[in-house]
Amino acid sequence: xxxxxxxxxxxxxxxxxxxxxxxxxxxxxxxxxxxxxxxxxxxxxxxxxxxxxxxxxxxxxxxxxxxxxxxxxxxxxxxxxxxxxxxxxxxxxxxxxxxxxxxxxxxxxxxxxxxxxxxxxxxxxxxxxxxxxxxxxxxxxxxxxxxxxxxxxxxxxxxxxxxxxxxxxxxxxxxxxxxxxxxxxxxxxxxxxxxxxxxxxxxxxxxxxxxxxxxxxxxxxxxxxxxxxxxxxxxxxxxxxxxxxxxxxxxxxxxxxxxxxxxxxxxxxxxxxxxxxxxxxxxxxxxxxxxxxxxxxxxxxxxxxxxxxxxxxxxxxxxxxxxxxxxxxxxxxxxxxxxxxxxxxxxxxxxxxxxxxxxxxxxxxxx
Numbered sequence: 001x002x003x004x005x006x007x008x009x010x011x012x013x014x015x016x017x018x019x020x021x022x023x024x025x026x027x028x029x030x031x032x033x034x035x036x037x038x039x040x041x042x043x044x045x046x047x048x049x050x051x052x053x054x055x056x057x058x059x060x061x062x063x064x065x066x067x068x069x070x071x072x073x074x075x076x077x078x079x080x081x082x083x084x085x086x087x088x089x090x091x092x093x094x095x096x097x098x099x100x101x102x103x104x105x106x107x108x109x110x111x112x113x114x115x116x117x118x119x120x121x122x123x124x125x126x127x128x129x130x131x132x133x134x135x136x137x138x139x140x141x142x143x144x145x146x147x148x149x150x151x152x153x154x155x156x157x158x159x160x161x162x163x164x165x166x167x168x169x170x171x172x173x174x175x176x177x178x179x180x181x182x183x184x185x186x187x188x189x190x191x192x193x194x195x196x197x198x199x200x201x202x203x204x205x206x207x208x209x210x211x212x213x214x215x216x217x218x219x220x221x222x223x224x225x226x227x228x229x230x231x232x233x234x235x236x237x238x239x240x241x242x243x244x245x246x247x248x249x250x251x252x253x254x255x256x257x258x259x260x261x262x263x264x265x266x267x268x269x270x271x272x273x274x275x276x277x278x279x280x281x282x283x284x285x286x287x288x289x290x291x292x293x294x295x296x297x298x299x300x301x302x303x304x305x306x307x308x309x310x311x312x313x314x315x316x317x318x319x320x321x322x323x324x325x326x327x328x329x330x331x332x333x334x335x336x337x338x339x340x341x342x343x344x345x346x347x348x349x350x351x352x353x354x355x356x357x358x359x360x361x362x363x364x365x366x367x
Contacts, residue, residue, distance in 0.1 A: 049073050052084045052118065056108045059121035060088065063174070064129075067091040070108065084110040084118075088125060103153070103307035104128065126172040131156045133176030134194065134229075141223050145216045146200050148295075149242070149302060153310045155195040158182070163189055168334070183228065193334065194229055197236040199310055201302050203321045203365075204239055210322070210357055213239070217324055218352045230349075232334060235326040241365050243286035244319050245301040246293070252282040256318065256364070266361040274318070274364060283366040318364035322357045 053070045060068040072087040089105045098104045106128045111119030131154040142150055158179045159168035168191060173179045183190045198220075204210050217237050224230045243249065261272040273279070293301075309315050326349060332340050347354045 052110055053086070055110055055118055056086055056088070056121055056123075060108065060123060060125070063123070064125065068125075069094070075112070076109075082112045084112060088123065097304055097306070101306040101308055104132075124172075126174050127157070129175055130158060130173060130179060130192075134192075134196075137176060138196075138224075138227075138229075142198060142220065145220050145223075146198065146237075147202065148299060149201040151199045151201075151302065151305065151307065151310060153197040153199070153307050157193045158190070159193055160186075160190045168193075180228075187228075191232050191330075192229060193232045193331065195234045197238065197310065199238050199240055199315070201240050201242045201245060201298075203241045204357075205367075213322075214324075214352060214355045214357055217326075217357075218349070218355050221326060221349050221355070225349075230328050232330040233326065233328045234331050234335075235324075237324040237326075238316060238320055239322040240315060240319050241321050241363075242298065243283070243290055243365060244305075244315060245298050246286040246289040247301075248285055248289055252278075252286065256282075269361060271361050273362065276366075279364050280366050282364070316360075318362055320360040321363050321365075322359055324355060324357050326355070 052073055056070045057068060060066075060070075067090070068088045069091055070086045070088055073084060074086075075082055076085045077083070086108050087105055088108045089099075093099050093104055106123065106125045108121060108123035108125070110121050113119050134156050135152045135154050139152065142152065156176075157170045158173040159170050160182075161168045173182065179192055183192065200213075204213055220237075221230065221235070224233060224235070255278060256274045259274045259278055262275055263270050264273045265271070290298075305315060312320075327336070327344070329340075329345060329348075332344055349355070
């Protein structure tokens with residue numbers, strides 16, 4: 001197979017609370033098993049795994065001009081056809097925090113022919129290249145507005161349609177720069193569909209700061225409009241309590257997941273939260289540790305957070321303080337057409353009142 005759909009990209013999601021222990025046991029078991037057990041299907045057809053690996057590596061080097069690690073090779077099937085599939089990631093991330101983060105991984109496949117022959121190679125790495133290119137491009141302006149304590153998580157798709165048609169279809173493009181050039185030639189029929197999340201590791205302490213943050217978000221949206229990235233945009237700006245950066249956070253996180261939850265009423269709604277005693281202890285200890293940390297130490301701690309943990313069930317659960325979600329009418333029509341309201345159509349984000357900062361109900365910290 002020469003093409004790999006988005007749905008064929010291997011992703012490792014976060015476990016929910018009630019399966020935390022089970023997930024840990026399974027993870028330890030997988031690590032202890034020989035690699036063959038990690039394959040989708042054993043290569044019992046006599047195919048030389050090394051031959052498959054070499055073919056994929058050669059293809060990737062020709063496409064991207066750099067060396068990749070190719071592992072977890074197995075057999076998959078789609079629509080009655082079997083093909084070899086492997087996990088891939090750049091060799092350059094070995095030894096960095098990125099090596100432990102599935103966000104930087106992708107897949108490659110080789111079509112399976114008769115008599116052990118190999119067909120063409122396809123890979124999904126352009127999806128990784130595109131999102132990382134967009135992040136690199138946007139990060140300087142984002143830091144200028146929001147400060148240095150931010151992480152971005154992006155999902156991006158280059159799409160086009162034939163003139164006269166209404167539907168957009170996804171296509172692979174090697175880089176953000178290449179996508180921009182293609183869009184500039186035919187802006188009516190070529191787009192980037194962008195799901196962008198910005199995590200700010202700094203809580204909001206008062207109304208004045210809240211308004212300042214709203215202004216920053218508004219200014220960033222205007223910047224995205226100028227860059228042609230607003231028309232099909234889903235943007236989330238999430239404020240995370242900076243106490244997650246303190247040394248003892250992981251210890252308290254384990255305590256939280258093992259604790260019995262209690263019902264707490266928040267804004268008239270019953271919410272399940274960890275016990276108040278644990279919440280008070282965690283808030284106090286982590287704040288004391290935070291007060292002793294330099295800005296450099298805080299940034300180092302932040303960069304150790306895997307982007308795959310930037311989810312509602314991950315770092316946002318209990319630690320998210322405020323959130324702002326912005327949807328362009330284009331992305332609503334493309335992805336959520338059945339739920340568009342009149343208010344959605346009127347909200348154009350050309351005035352700051354369109355920007356709403358909403359407090360998380362499951363916010364664990366006691367100020």
